[in-house]
Amino acid sequence: MAATDTVTQIPEIRRLTYSDLPQVIAIERRAFPTPWSLAMFVLELSKPSGVCLAAVEHGRLIGYLVCSRYDRVWHIMNIAIDPDRQRRGTATTLLGELFERVGDPSAQFTLEVRASNRPAIELYERFGFRSAGMRRRYYQDNGEDAVIMWRTAASVDGREKGGRRRAGLPGGPLARRRAHG
Numbered sequence: 636m637a638a639t640d641t642v643t644q645i646p647e648i649r650r651l652t653y654s655d656l657p658q659v660i661a662i663e664r665r666a667f668p669t670p671w672s673l674a675m676f677v678l679e680l681s682k683p684s685g686v687c688l689a690a691v692e693h694g695r696l697i698g699y700l701v702c703s704r705y706d707r708v709w710h711i712m713n714i715a716i717d718p719d720r721q722r723r724g725t726a727t728t729l730l731g732e733l734f735e736r737v738g739d740p741s742a743q744f745t746l747e748v749r750a751s752n753r754p755a756i757e758l759y760e761r762f763g764f765r766s767a768g769m770r771r772r773y774y775q776d777n778g779e780d781a782v783i784m785w786r787t788a789a790s791v792d793g794r795e796k797g798g799r800r801r802a803g804l805p806g807g808p809l810a811r812r813r814a815h816g
Contacts, residue, residue: 651687658696668776711746747781763791
């Protein structure tokens with residue numbers, strides 16, 4: 636293998652379009668046990684206030700992000716990376732682009748993630764998301780719980796209630812995260 640083969644290329648991030656949907660559906664079916672339908676993607680793409688992004692590498696769609704705006708809260712509805720391209724920074728790039736396009740440091744974001752999906756939870760935590768509860772038996776395929784996560788100005792700044800800095804965020808002290816009971 637040549638040295639250049641091991642270098643991770645940063646994908647091009649652009650607006651997701653209707654013409655991307657065949658590739659989106661293919662990734663969705665490979666990435667999730669209960670994939671979204673074509674109609675769900677069409678609905679999300681039709682919302683003028685949403686942000687839908689495509690990650691493209693060498694002309695091929697390798698991932699996407701769908702985020703809807705409800706009043707003043709952004710809800711990350713779906714983020715998926717082709718299973719053959721996971722763990723190479725594409726989801727990080729998509730999330731970074733989302734926050735840049737929203738362009739409001741005080742914007743609030745929420746999402747649900749499988750309780751067993753530690754890599755995704757850790758990714759979201761790096762972006763300032765914090766667990767805010769559970770949706771019991773949220774996933775229909777196996778009845779798994781979903782962790783509800785929120786990203787607020789306070790969580791991004793690293794502040795907990797009472798003004799303490801939260802560990803593990805850029806600019807915050809290195810400390811152990813306290814378990815909330």
